[in-house]
Amino acid sequence: MPRAARTPRPNASVLGRAGLLARVLAGLLALAVLLGLAGIAEYERREALEHAQDRAELLARTLEDHVTRTVDSAALILKALGEGIARQANAEPDRLQPLLGQSLVANLPFLRSVAVLDEHGRVLASSIAAEQGLRLAVARFGAWPRDGQERLLAWMPGRGLADLTAAEAPPRATDVGMVPLLRALRTANGQRVLLVALINPGALANFSQGALSEPGSVALLAGLDGTLVAANDQSTPAPGARLNTHPVFAEWLPAREHGAYRGTGAQAGPQVVAFRASRTRPLVMLVELDEKVLLQSWSDRLVWLAGLGGLALMLIAGGLGVLLREMRAREQARTALDSAHEEVALREREMAVLLKSVQELIFRTDAAGVITFINARWAAVGSESRAQVVGRRLADLVVADDRVRTAALFRLDDRAGARQAQVSITAPDGRPWHFLVAVVPLHSDGRIVGFAGSAVDVSERVASDAQLQRQLDFTGLLLELSPLPVSMFDTAGRYVLVNQAWEELVGQPREMVIGTSVGASLAQVDAQLHAEQDALLLAEGGRLSYATQVQHRDGTRRDMVITKVLVPGGQGGPEGILCTLMDVSEFRTAERATLEARDAAEEASRAKSEFIANISHELRTPLQAILGFSELGYTRGRESPKLAAMFTDIHQSGQRMLALVNDLLDVAKIESSVGTFELERCDLRNLVQAVLRELDPLMAKKRLRLVLRVADEPLSAKVDPGRIQQAIRNVMANAIKFSPEGAPLEVRAVAATPEEFLLTVEDRGPGIPPEELESIFEAFVQSSKTKDGSGGTGLGLAISRKIVEVHGGSIKAANRPDGGAMFSLRLPLRAPGDSQLHTTY
Incomplete structure (x- = not known):
């Protein structure tokens, strides 16, 4: 009986390996999830810190801009006040105190007070009446700034000028302090005074507190030397403390004016720090965000991430979707942050435009055109104060001829938006000051409740327009008075203008000529010639002159030189051709x-x-x-x-x-023809030295001492060697002849310029009378001082000059300051191939 087949049983070892593999895969998957979650957590932490660093930089830039504009506003107040004081006859308190009323700082919380001090520290005037008459220790201010300049001091303890009466700062009992801003100037009588504005650091700290919304965030304002000026947190060092050990002052400044980092700061624990130095003032703004507080929300999300990790082991796909949604959310957050940055940049640009426009005259009126506000620019424009202007109609401030046009700007029945008009205001010196005024109606509940406007100074433009018109009138007058016939025609060949001389030449009035073709009244040959020249000028530009004959009004043909130039047009191309005619018949x-x-x-x-x-x-x-x-x-x-x-x-x-x-x-040979000269290229140094060797016996006979200076480099020229040696021999023999025995004879052969050879011969003889320096080069003429009966025909120097002039050179004589004569012979060092001679008749 056959054996029954057995059912196969699972192999225990295979199942074990599969289970182990499954456990390993599960462990690897779990590890991957944990690593992924850890990476997400680290990414979020890094993103949170980077976002915090960007915000810290933005806050530092915003707060620094506010501080700079605050100090600049205080400086502007001092400048305006200084301009008012400079116009005072003297710096008496009764003259200055009205300028420093309490209204000056009533709406400016960043100013404690504004005062005027004399050179001895006595308070002449102050916005706080109780401070008038105090005597301050001016040594605490240090050196005064130069006249018209300002200087910002470091933080000082105290609330007002009364705390600066002592020579030394008292022991600091509180954290209340001030930052003095100084400006020095001289009054009309030459008295030197000091304007002092006490800036309230607390106002700056309050603004910083309002700008910082994160818990644990701190804004610190300090000087470039590390002295703390203001802080929005009481846990930080008190104002006046030194922050020299702070990384910003120890490592970053002054190499960089702004920056950000994560590390230690003024507060305990790790911080996100951003700093920015002021653009114009010795101040630096620091913003510190507590990293522990910043990461609190990130720590809270870790629990959620842990739960999400458990869920992710079962639903990987769902976890992936959550991750993608989270990344999309962060991208949206980044986009929102970029939009916020762009918005801040836009606001900064608007603020910059506003600051630039402060130099304009800005005002506001009610519906009737009565001024309710006008900026400080009015002090430089009007002769009245701002307080006297407020409450008056703008139309009453302009000159009488412009009042109707000014009043029309404030019509309530006019539905137009912006309205403009050019008006004039009488300046303090009595001359008219021209402004372009623009107003915009202000609406409320469908009706006009007032107007806002500005005025731009256009006095220079008005003066330029008037000057341009005078110049145009003057140019037109010159054109009419010109004795040369002048005409202008466009590119199509039609006359645009002619002057009176042109009418007299042609015999036709301009009314019959303007607009007609140039060649309409000319013969065909003449018209073709002028058309060809005009086409050449339009094609090549520049200036064109040519000679031809033009028919005079009496019927005769006159020789004329015609000059034409292109008249530039407004679009870059030519507008037409300007033509002048010069009658040269008599010259011909x-x-x-x-x-x-x-x-x-x-x-x-x-x-x-x-x-x-x-x-x-x-x-x-x-x-x-x-x-x-x-x-x-x-x-x-x-x-x-x-x-x-x-x-x-x-x-x-x-x-x-x-x-x-x-x-x-x-x-005779020289004057008869140039052909008697045979030119060849040679070194002029050799010709000079050959002549010296030839004349050496004559010099030895008179025991003359030769002082010779010859150029080191070759002096190449194309000359007739025999003729040039003859000219040199005549000059040197003449100097030897009249030199005393044993005297020096100086000879110099050099290149005066790269294109000219120079030979000078100086003797110690009797010299030449100044009136005979030219006549000695004439034939048969000798100097009156050298007619000693020694002979001579008087032709040597004349022959030398003719030879040198034929070669394109020159020879001249002069007297030495200490006695004797000097002859200078110059020859051109021509380029190879240049053999042109100068024929002498």
Whole structure:
């Protein structure tokens, strides 16, 4: 009988492993949930702290702005008060006390009092009448600020000026204090006074208390030196304490003006701290939020998270949905926070615009136009005080001609919104002050109950408009008085304006010309020429001049130079073309006569040069014979001293005559043509040194001491070397000739500029009379001081100047201060390839 099949039983080890695996998976899932919840808790904690830090920064910025504006308001009060005091004849108390009535600080809780002190500390006037006459210890204020300047002092104990009478601060019994703001000025009689405004730190602390809503939050106002000024919590250090160990003062300031961190602060325990230094004052605002209080709501949510964790083990999907909803809620919270930041930024911008507009005249009236409020700007505008203006109609304050227009701004039957009018007010100095007044009606229950308005000073614009109109009238007058015909036409070629000279030239009145085409009355050839020039000017811009002939009203054709420029338009393009005509018919006639005269002069100069050259050649032939026979006679008559002396005189006279003829030939060659110069590029230093070597025997004969200065770098120029050496030789030989024996001879060859060579030769001779400094360069002229019978034709310097001028240079003579003459020879250092010579006629 077959065995029955057995039912398979679960393997215990497999079941154990599956159970273990299930337990492990369950444990891993539980661990994952716990880790996830822990991460959520840490995320919420970090978000809470970051949100708190953002809020602390926002509060610090808001409170710092309030403190700065408060101190600036006190400074503005002192400035306005100072302007009133400066106008007083003297600083007598009976003159100053009315300016410091109790109304000055009645609505300003941040001010304890405002007072005026003399240089000895006596209270001349005060907003608190009981303080008048007190003598304060001004040494406690330290050095006074400069006139017209202000200075904010550190916190001082006390409630008023009466607590500052002692030379030293009394032992602090309470936490009541004040922050003095000083401003120094001089009255009209030169007396120096000190304005003191006592700022109430308690008012600043009260504002901070109202701005802080979180329990355990603290706002601290301190000076940059760490002295505590005000705090909104009694548990913090008392005002006047030093916060030097606070991390903000020990680590952050002054490297950073604002910032935030989490750590220690003025309170015990971890804090979220934000600080911000004032933009204009030596103050810093600190905001501290207790981290334990901030995380209290987070701790409360931990219990809920623990319960949620238990539920999440059973309903993972539900827990995930809760998490997603929580993240969405936080994103919405972040969006709301960003919106709040944008709202705060918008309010700050509005406040900045409002502060900028304070310089305008701001006022408010009732329905009848009677002023009920006017800002402090009126003190700089009107001759009456603000108290005298309030209660009067604005129309009564303007000049008589503008009162009807001003009264129309306050019409109750006018349903318009903003209303504007330009009016004038008489300034304190008697001149008119122009304002653009704008008012807006104020409605209540459907009816107008008053008006709010402002006035902008437009005096400069009115003056500029008047000056512009005078300038336009003056320009029009100049245009009519101009002797040159002037016209303007638009880009389409139609006349826009013409002047009287143009009418006289053409013979047509402007009424018949304005609006007509430019070429309507011209011949086709002339019209085409002008149209082409106008098209070129419109395409390229700039200025255009050309010469042509224009028909005069008498029918003759006149030579004209026409100049045209573009007139810029308002849209960036040209508005038209301005055209001037200059009659140059007489100049053209004179020019032709000048050319004919020049041609005749050139012809005469050429004839003179040819005559000199021919006669010089004719003289050389007999001179050569005379010199030859004189040498022969001297050789044969050596044994007869008398005969030898006669032939020697004949030979020397012939040599001088030959030198004169050679100089005449040089002059003729130079004047005849430029072609006698052969240019090549060479170093001018070498030419100077070659001439010095050639003249060295002459210098040695007179034992002259040569002082030579030559440039280190090459002085390259394209010249005729022989001619330039001839010019240099003549100048140096002339200096050697008239130098005393043993005297120095200074020669300098340098580059005066990168484009010019300079050679100077200075001797210690008799010099040259000032009236002869130019005439010595003329042919056959010698200086009266150097006519010593030593010979000379008087052509050397004339030849040198002609050679130098042909090369484009110059040569001049001058006297040295301590005796002697100085010759300066200048030549251009031309670029390679420049071979142009200056022809001399």
